[in-house]
Amino acid sequence: MKKDYLYNEIADNIANKINSGVLKAGEKLPSVRNLSAEHGISINTAKRIFLALEGRSLIRSKPQSGYFVSPPNYLQLPLATASQPIPIANNREPDQLMNKVYSTMGRRDLTLFSIGVPSGSLLPTAKLKKEIVLATQELSDGGTAYEPLQGNIKLRRMVAVRSLAWGGNLNEDEVVTTNGCMNALVLCLMALTKPGDTLALESPCYPGILQLAVSLGLKVLEIATDPITGIDIEALKNLLPEIKVCLLVPNFNTPLGYCMPDENKREIVSLLAKHHIPLIEDDTYGDLHFGTQRPKCCKSFDLDGNVLWCGSVSKTLAPGFRVGWVAPGKYKEQIIKLKLIHSLSSTAIINEAVGNFLLTGKYENHLRKLRRSLTENYQQYAAIIADHFPEDTKISRPQGGLALWVEFPKHIDTGKLYNYALKLQISISPGRIFTLQDQFHHCMRLCIGLPWSNELALKLKQLGKLAKALQ
Template identity: 45%
Template sequence: MAQLNHSTTSGKKRKHAENLKETLYLKIAKIIEEQIQNETLRLGEKLPSIRSAQKLYNVSINTAKQAYLELESRSLIESRPKSGYYVSKTSQRKLALPTVAKISGTEKEKTPEDLIDKVFGTIAKSDFTQFALGIPGKNFLPLAKLNKSLINTIRRRNDGGTNYEPVQGNEHLLREVAKWALVLEGKITEDDLVITSGAMNAIYNALMAVTKPGDSVAVESPVYFGFLQAIQLLGLKAVEIPTHPIFGVDLDALKKVLPNIAACCFVTNFNNPLGFQMPDENKKELVRLITEYNVPLIEDDIYGNLFFGAERPKPCKFYDEAGLVLWSGSVSKTLAPGYRVGWIAPGKFKDKIIRQKLVQTVCNPSLYSDVIADFLEHGRYDHHLRTFRNKLYANYQQIQRAVETYFPDNTKISQPKGGFMLWLELDKRICTEDLYDAAGSQKINFAPGRMFSQYNQYNNCMRLNYALEWTDRVENDLEKLGKLIKNSI
């Protein structure tokens, strides 16, 4: 008994020390944030080094580093290679954050299928400035290297890519994805993964595996419209949870409905459409909640590698011990949208996912799997991502400046920590569905906010994609869009 008490006491002390460390780094981050807000630290000014901050605040080097990473994740500071940390250009925001929607369960549910079809109808219109769809511009992709790799892959294979590969997936690709997923720190192996036809195929299969028709699925609000369509097709019910533009889904609101939920489906890193990065503390609590209620979490981590900070954020899967998190990713947003190469680590639902895949597609096209595996194995993907992230961050700064310059002063704008989606909330008198038609007549498109809910809400909101080559035309079209909005008030 004495040994048990000693063990319990040691555990409590360790937990107290961990909580103290978390509190310390957040306190330091808050002090520096206030210095930035009151302009004690000015735009572009260099911060003390991490070692100097350690001495200044009398904390460990890790605590000082965590404080800086926290500030960087909020886009308040930015790191410059071999130079240090500086107050970010995005820290002095002129416009407010979007409001958190109040979800009314009494409203009639209706997925905006016609509007989604209309927006996707512009996918092949090269004469449009494409702010609407979540597809990176061609100039962001290493097309020549992909083509070369594809040719080399065909030459190496003696079957010309015509043979079936294993149902679970191309063994080379499974191995490379597992090796490359360093953010999970070895918590998944190649045997834990299943290759899918992109991330949306992974999400659909995950929903099939953990639900039955009539079940309810918790989603963020606003929510990526593809989730709503998948839920509807499977005969499920979406339960929209209020979501903060910085911290993510409201965990208190989620806890109230969890007893009646069959699954959760969230984008926790660089959310689509809000762009937030859920804090690690919230991710831990989310995993604790779903474990307590035994509710699977389908985690779409498709944007996780497109971070603006110093390191890739961990997914909820990292904290999962019960096998309840089905973690999915793909190269569709980062490397090759049309290859349709994705994957899922389905935890304890792996066997069911593999059986479903056998019925649906048997296997994936082996050539594309080999090309992506080759990119991963030889470091080409890492090199590409570094360039891609730099371009995205530059574009984010450009589009934020353009919105602040050309849009009405009461516009509210999200603060993405990565990815390439910007969410705007306009004057309540604006209907962005009507605005979409007016902008289309000028060869400009965007995603109207109504697409991101099953209810009649977000009508005065829009989502803009900024993963496109920044040209004078892009700048001019944002100015035109701003004028259209001002003329509609």
């Protein structure tokens, strides 16, 4: 058991150094004999470590020369193309396909590449259970009473404190708690729009936001979006006269995973404020950065209270807890009034528990592990796509988040691929559900929030084989 632990520890340590860039492509690794001597392991164990790393495509051997760090083959894959939606607002939803995909949610017999949340095995479930017990004890009424209308004070305070990391400088009085981020978005859209108004979104866009907009009777104007820098600002400028509200996911948008540059965020905030167009910012994925630093938000550049910044722990800590919040700027009064009407109070025990989890530093410790897993997963997924998917397949270059966007050659229909994959117990998200327009039929989103395993690798390879068969 001890030998296996040491073997895994050494292998993971080398893998982490390669994935983080400490060990560069082409760099020579220690010899088998040197690795054995350095760690006090047998020659056979050292060989096993190198073979395992080679099997993960992280290193390669050169006869008579030793082992070297492999160039990441996923970087050789072409980048997914920028979207070019037609500049006409509409509200036609792909109901049948969307319902089919989301009906698989929670099914344990499927590999759910389709549902964009981290697997429970990547979450600190045991620690959260203890926090719930502690919250029950700490709340004077055991959590049976309503919270204050604005929400749990400890949670609001911690959200405000954490905003310092991205230049938000919020205080607890600027934050209103909600039942998850989608509830925050609902309140914002209800406060700012009426049926028939036009909402500007990135294209492609999270299906839940599209469904929400349609349900509220809004017209959706999809804006051209680059897979690296996000929404096309010039395209947005040209369409400003038609727009009532803009809703963006600038940090690690699903499905593309880009991080909008700070200068773009600043320009968009200024542009929309100048035209008196509110900006709803969905920052659900902001804590899931692959780099070393948490990115700024559009809210960081908000001088007029025109940005309604929304967030939650649904994609980072506990999807089922439904804990979210909004810093609504100058629209706070409208948001609180709508919360009173539609939900009144969040779940006191759960919000207290999450507030404590953030307060004690456990959240940040968990995030470090989760971000490392997601980064490695992205690289593992991309390596398999490079080796096993059809030629000319393109992918996004996510800088964080839970999604990888895959773009096949035009003749491969991911709606059909979905049906074939389901027979192999694999569920994907076809690209068509990320738009209200007739586009992205040859694309799909894969969730990278699943625990890596040989079985998961096999499922990805099967998916690539199916896609090739559709050619």
